Amino acid sequence: NAGVTQTPKFRVLKTGQSMTLQCAQDMNHEYMYWYRQDPGMGLRLIHYSVGEGTTAKGEVPDGYNVSRLKKQNFLLGLESAAPSQTSVYFCASNPNGPRGQPQHFGDGTRLSIL
Amino acid sequence: TQLLEQSPQFLSIQEGENLTVYCNSSSVFSSLQWYRQEPGEGPVLLVTVVTGGEVKKLKRLTFQFGDARKDSSLHITAAQPGDTGLYLCAGAVPTGKLIFGQGTTLQVKP
Numbered sequence: 379n380a381g382v383t384q385t386p387k388f389r390v391l392k393t394g395q396s397m398t399l400q401c402a403q404d405m406n407h408e409y410m411y412w413y414r415q416d417p418g419m420g421l422r423l424i425h426y427s428v429g430e431g432t433t434a435k436g437e438v439p440d441g442y443n444v445s446r447l448k449k450q451n452f453l454l455g456l457e458s459a460a461p462s463q464t465s466v467y468f469c470a471s472n473p474n475g476p477r478g479q480p481q482h483f484g485d486g487t488r489l490s491i492l
Numbered sequence: 493t494q495l496l497e498q499s500p501q502f503l504s505i506q507e508g509e510n511l512t513v514y515c516n517s518s519s520v521f522s523s524l525q526w527y528r529q530e531p532g533e534g535p536v537l538l539v540t541v542v543t544g545g546e547v548k549k550l551k552r553l554t555f556q557f558g559d560a561r562k563d564s565s566l567h568i569t570a571a572q573p574g575d576t577g578l579y580l581c582a583g584a585v586p587t588g589k590l591i592f593g594q595g596t597t598l599q600v601k602p
Contacts (some may be wrong), residue, residue, distance in 0.1 A: 382534070413592075418501065420580060421535070421592040436589065468534050480525065481582075481590060483534025 380404050384469050384484035391459045391491050399454040399487050401469030409472040410452040411436075411481065412444060414465040421468065427452055459491045495519075496583050498593030505571055506601050513566045513579055513596045521583030524557055524564045525590070529578040571600045 385400045403410065408429050413421040413436075423436030425444040433444050441463060443455045452471075456463060466488050470481040496517045505511055515524070523542040527535035539548050541557035541564060548555045552575075554567040564581055578597050582590040 411589075418594055420498070420594040421582075423589055423591075426589060470534070480537035480540065481535075483536070485532065485534050 382469055382471055382482050382484035384467075384487050386487060387485070388488045389490070391456075391489065393459060393461060393491060395459050396455070396457050397459065398456075399467055399469075399489075401452045401454070401484060402450055403452075403469075403471040403482070404450065405471060405473070405482065406449070407471035407473050407482070408449075409474065410446065411470045411472070412442070412452065412454045413468045413470065414438065414463075415468060415486070416465050424454065424467075461491045463489065464491045465489060496581060496591050496593040498581055498596055500596060501594060502597050502599075504599040504601065507573060508570050509600075511568050511571060511598070513581075513598075514563070515565070515581035515583075515593050516563045517583060517591075518562065519583070519585075519591075520561050521591075522561075522586060523584045524561070525582045525584070526555055526564070526566055527580040527582065529580060529595075535578075535580055568598075571598075573600045573602050576600050 382403045411426040412424040422438050427433050427446040430449040445453045466486045468486050469484045472481050498515050525540045526538045529535040539555045544559045544561045546557045552569045556565050578595050580595045581593040
């Protein structure tokens with residue numbers, strides 16, 4: 379069972395470069411999420427989606443964009459990377475909302491911005 | 493802004509000791525989840541508590557949801573080195589989001 383797959387696992391960018399982080403889930407889940415994890419700050423929600431074709435802002439959306447063109451894929455884009463975006467990024471999915479249902483996480487993308 | 497304060501942030505104990513991790517908020521959550529995360533991996537769900545006052549046990553781990561659904565605790569009895577990891581609490585809000593605490597890094601020494 380693949381679950382939630384994130385690519386790439388590691389990436390180093392220069393300030394100002396752009397890139398897209400990919401997330402795919404094979405569980406037919408409606409909800410998908412992008413988080414960033416920084417030391418001492420837990421997981422902070424960047425953007426999320428409650429279904430194909432929908433997106434919404436989380437706690438820290440600035441500098442990021444997302445797209446959910448297909449139900450199984452949720453893409454996170456950095457248009458112009460900044461050092462403050464150095465972090466570990468996690469994608470997660472959930473069948474129909476978190477109440478009583480676990481979020482299934484990928485193994486993360488470690489991103490360094492120089 | 494809804495916040496979930498988790499304490500302590502770091503805990504280093506000897507094998508066999510007991511410990512409690514706390515998760516507190518001024519907000520009411522529809523449910524609260526506890527996750528455990530290993531280095532290099534994503535968080536994995538341990539338990540979900542839904543009802544105020546609910547207590548759930550998972551082997552040596554006991555989870556409690558406060559009566560008002562604003563706080564929760566995780567108690568580990570006779571900790572083992574295999575319990576080492578990052579523990580995260582997360583509260584569910586009606587919009588379909590989870591609010592995470594800062595996490596507790598637990599180290600259990602043999």
